[in-house]
Amino acid sequence: MELEAIPGVGAKTAESLAELDDPERALRDGDVAELASAPGVTPGRAARIARAAIRAKHDDPGGFLGTDRAREIHRELLSLLQARAVTDYAARRLETFYPSARRSRIEEARAVTASAMEREPTDAVLDALHDVEPVAEPGDVRVRERCLATTDAERYSAARQAFPELSVEIVEDARGLAELARGYATVIALDERFGGIDVEGDVRVRPDALDEPVEIVPERPLAFFSRNRDCLRAAVAVHRESDLDAPCDLDALTSGLDRLDADGAVAGDDELDRLEDALDDLDDVVVAAEDLANAQLKDAIVEQDVTIEGSDLLSLVERGAGADSLLSRELADEYDAAVDAARTHLIEGLALDDAEAEVAARAFPDEATFPVAHEADVVARLREDLQAAMDRRAGERKRDLANTLAGMRADAETLVRQALEIDVELAIARFAADYDCALPVFVDDDAGDPATVGGTEGEAPDGVDAGSAPDIEIVGGRSPVLDEPPDRIDPVDYEIDGVRLLSGVNSGGKTSTLDLVAAVVALAHMGLPVPADSVRLRRFDGLHYHAKTQGTLDAGAFESTVRDFADLATGADGGLVLVDELESITEPGASAKIIAGILEALAERDATAVFVSHLADEIRETAGYDVPVDGIEATGLVNGELQVDRSPVPDHLARSTPELIVEKLATEAGSEGVSDDGTAGSGNPRESADGGSDPADFYDRLLAKFG
Template identity: 60%
Template sequence: MEFEAIPGVGEKTAASLAELDDAERALRDGDVATLSRAPGITEGRAAAIARAAIRAEHGDDGDFLATDRARELYRDVLALLKERAVTDYAEKRLETLFPTASKSRIEEVRTFVEAALDRTPDPAVLDALGDVEALRAPPNLRVRERCLATVDAERYAEAKATFPELSVEIVEDAHDLAELARSYSTVVALDEAFAGVDVDGDVRVRPDAAEHPEEIVPERLLAFFAENRERLLAAIAVHEAATLDPACSPADLRDALERVDENGELVGDAELDRLTAAVDDLDAAVSTAESAANDHLRKAISEQDVTIQGQDFLSLVEQGARVDSLLSRELADEYDTAVETARGHLAETLSLEESEYDLAERVFGGDPTFPVDHNEEAVSRLRTELKAGRDRRAATLKADLAADLGALREPVETLVADALELDVELAVSRFSRDFDCVLPEFSGSGFEFEAGRSPLLDVSFDEVDPVDYGVSGVTLLSGVNSGGKTSTLDLVAVVVILGQMGLPVPAERARLERVSELHYYAKSQGTLDAGAFESTLRDFATLTTGASGRLVLVDELESITEPGASARIIAGILEALHEQGTTGVFVSHLADEIRETTDFDVAVDGIEAVGLVDGELRVNRSPVKGHLARSTPELIVEKLAGEARDDAERANGSGDEAASRRGFYARLLEKF
């Protein structure tokens, strides 16, 4: 796939996508999680790129939603869908769903939806999903105890790019390599020429280093798993709650995660812990051991029976008098005991092994002195030895753990992706269940649905009256004020938008024509001025020419100008759409006038009012086919006429006022 051929993708974004191993698959599947791992691409940007790629693949020009009102309704139903997602990923992934005229795209989404509808939104699963997030790369990692070495400048540049975590050094010969080995715990030589060279220190010759990065920098894998520990554990919990088949063994993954902490450091190895503690505590342990030796020797001196009193002897010693000969002659055994005390204390405090005890012995000893002092050079050598042991142990353990984690690296990607995709499926399932949806059938011309209910009304969905409606060709929809004409038009648009997204629609049954564009013109707020009126006519001139297969919904177009002119203009538009074979619904209070003006037998449907009950309008929300609905004023006049008739009958002809009112209302009714 040519990334720059995707609308909105430039050279920089294309280069970022190229760094992904499976960018083409991610673009086809709308895999926002994978796309957002490309450098500089956020989840929101990833969703936009995926949407553009899907449009390009299915030949969609993005013009299905042809008007502001159509786009507004799409945003509204998409928001309802996204509200049922738990994870941020699912919200962004749902943004890759859009209404389209592309049959292949609709069928692709419907295949996904059919599987999603089989999902049961278990509260335990939804709760577990709350902690799942897309995997992310760890922050910049730096490994300071290891370096790479090469004699070749080109190989140096490649190593810098491949191993940004490590220092890379240019060397000329084995001598330079030996110098590096004195500064680093491990040196990895990249040149075959160094094979067999005998150099002190941990020097490894790995010309194949670039092919096995997990062996050279195991910390990279450890950092990844440490950074994503909670996400991985959450994904396991989702699989277990939903009884999904995981891509890797949950027990193996949990075991591996227990061996690395949140900072990517190894945990759970007693020997590594011992060596780490010994390095950290060395200076304090030496100081404490030195104090213990001096305490012992101080006590021995103060109690010693010599020619001068012990206290005087101690005073002389502390004033710097030469006492080596005195100590050698009088306190040799006590000095030896004090040194052994210091050595024992040091070995015990640091939990030294027998092989390390020789270095510890050198820290204390030599000619008798008071106070007893440590050998700083010996301390330095012991520290170096302990650090080397620690680093070797850590390197071995990291390599072993990285080998285990390496086998899990790809499966955990699938593990988390499956959990996130489950959230997408559950969002669709929840939407369908919450709004009693069904997958529509695509056949024939026009549309029809049974028991449709709009999820966008400002009342509880359970309180929404079901609507049956269907139209083929152009139709006028009449009805009383506040009778539900606009909400019916909205319902038609919502059903069509969802259906052409490939999603289920809020109805018991629905049949749709796959249309090329949805044009929905909302009610104008007041009469338009001349310029706006002219612009509106230009829009309809464009609409009534060109491609057919559109669905046109118009709400009270007569409000754009004077009623008489409006009826003639609407009649002309209907005639053009009729000749084009377009399906359209025009809501209008001028249905009768328009019908008389058109040069074909235009269909008129009506949302019929049952009447006024206690001052409130009672309406049959399903439009009646071939019926011009009565207006609200007619219903009110009819109600008043009925009341006047009843008053006149009760007066038995004796009430002139009642009879007069009855006659007035009857005359008004005749005008309708």
């Protein structure tokens, strides 16, 4: 895939995407997380790039949502889906679902939806998803206790490029290696000529080092797993709590992660822990051992009754000897005991092995002194030995663990990607469950076109005749954009064929019905489930939903609106047109004529449209054909509340709210003018007590005006 061929991807963005390991795979799969990992590409930008790549793949020109209100409906639907996602990735990934007229794109999205609707979004899976996020590359890894050495300048350059984590040094001979070994825990010689040399320190000859990066720098693969440790554990939990097929042995991966600290160090190794503790405690234990020896020797001196003859004292003075000589002569056994106690405390306190204990024993001298003092150079040597042993042990364990985990990196990335993708599916499943959704059935009558999206080639499902099916058939539809809980939304049945008017009482649900139709059509063309018991519809080229205008438009705005409808009425066939009370743009008389003209133009090209209007009678009188009118009928007024059947009645002009109110007044006035025995209360039901007209007569005359 040519990156710059994707709409909206320029040279700079293409250059950033090219740095990804597999940008074509990321674009093909709509992997927003991977795209967002490219330099300078934000998650929002990544979602737009993924959408553009999908459109390019399906040769989709876009523009399905033709009006502000249509785009607003789409945004509301997308927000409902995103609110049911756990991860930020899933929320972004859902943005790649967009309404499309392309059959191939709808089928592609429906395949995801069909899988999603079979999933069970359990609490355990959702909880595990909270810690899943796209894998991150670790920061720069730097290893300071190890270096590479070579005598060759070209090999030096190659090593620096291959191992940026390590220092690379040029040496001339074995002596140079020996000098490096005094400054590094491990020196890796790259030249065969150094084979068989005897150099003090950990010096290894590895001419194959450039071909064995895991052996030389195990920190490299370990850094990835330590950086993503929590995320990988969460992804493992997601797979275990769901029916996802894991790309690797989950127990082996978990075991490897358990052996790894957050900083990339190996955990759970008793010997490594012993050496680390010994290094950490060395100074404190040396001081404690020293204090122990002095305390024990001091007690011995206090308790000892030492007598010095004059000649002995003179001899000691003449020889320049001091108290140490006296201690050596008089308290030799006590001194040896104190030093032995110090050595034992040091060895046991640091849990030293036999070789380390030999060095530690020399930390306290055999010659008697008071106070007892440790040998600093011996303690320094012990520290170096412990550090070297720890580095060697850590290196061995790192290499062992790195060899175990390095080959699992690709599978680990797949593991996380699958966990993130299941969050996308679970968001769809949760939306479908909340609104009791169903997969819509597309019924197309295009020549040579398969009858259904996702159905059998050339056949409509369930015996539907594509040529006679309505353009849209909604059974038990529940508008998701209503500000009501799903269980409180009244289901609506509505069948739309051709160009129609929709009439009904104020607050009866006409606008909500248009919203429902728009939502159903948008979701169906996104390849997503629709909030209804069942939906059949044909595939539309676009959705043009014109919301109700607030107030009469001025001349300029009115002209612009008429131009918009001119483009709509004379444009390409195949779009769905929804219009809410267009008469509000100007005077009622003129509005009826304009709407009638638009309906005529749309009907002439066999379009599909629903116009909500209170001017149904006036429009039908003006139109040059018999305009079908559906009605949302009110069943009456109860305690001042309008009772409405929300499903439009086909070919029925609904009564208005004023008519219902007048009818209610007429009925109440008529009943008040009749006595309990059925006779007229005043003898003249049409004459009031004071000789005026009865109100019932007035209400009857008003009611008659409604026809």
